[in-house]
Amino acid sequence: MPVAAGLYYFLHENEPSNMPPVLLIHGAGGSHLSWPTEIRRLVGHNVYAIDLPGHGKSDTHGEQTISAYADHVLTWMETLNLYRIFIVGHSMGGAIAMMIAATVPARVAGLGLVGIGMPLEIPADIIENLSNPAMVSAAINRIKALSFSPDTDPRLVELISKHMAEIRASVLRGDFLACTRFNIVNVLEAIEQPAIIIAGGQDQMMPLRYAQLLAKKIKEAEFFVIPDAAHMLMMEKPNDIAERLITFFQKHAYFL
Secondary structure, three states: OOEEOOEEEEEEOOOOOOOOOEEEEOOOOOOHHHOOHHHHOOOOOOEEEEOOOOOOOOOOOOOOOHHHHHHHHHHHHHHOOOOOEEEEEEOHHHHHHHHHHHHOHHHEEEEEEEOOOOOOOOOHHHHHHHOOHHHHHHHHHHHHHHHOOOOOOHHHHHHHHHHHHHOOHHHHHHHHHHHHHOOHHHHHOOOOOOEEEEEEOOOOOOOHHHHHHHHHHOOOOEEEEEOOOOOOHHHHOHHHHHHHHHHHHHHOOOOO
């Protein structure tokens, strides 16, 4: 897997086309593997999936603000000469995507926002427990309880929980602090790009009403709910997410 500006990334190259490339940004405690194959290999696009600092194979330290993470991603984009792209973000990754869209609007063709709403509230006990080594497992169990629907394959739940347990607790705590500190209202005022918001009907980490409020705040945003999915909906329903994204990208490929 290649690296640029200190960030490891996965790249799926399609046949040459005029379609803007797609960047996938994972959420708190995730990595490029948070995006299933069906999404990492979207038809018709070159697709990049990065590991944020401190996550996956990117060994640098994590951050504690969305703006700091956005700066890393922008530097990475500059290094690879990615001028105009679609950005898809899950949860915290969605906040990073919105920050980039607000900061350098000409560089972003459109936004895919998955499992995110406003405000970005994180239960206080999760952040508190992540600061205590003896309570990290309790924090992860709480995250797990809020992130999956009852019908999720238990093997998938355990796999994601295992990956989250492998990340440094300080990095995971920093991710959640970044979410709670993010002033989403100021950023939303600067977003003019088309956006698609996809929410899980059973999401307890980011309740549906928060996603509905976000959809009302972004001008002409497309909004879809997957009723039987929760916070990790891209892993629970990868084909549904991929189909929605492809349709959206085709519709807005030439947004200026």
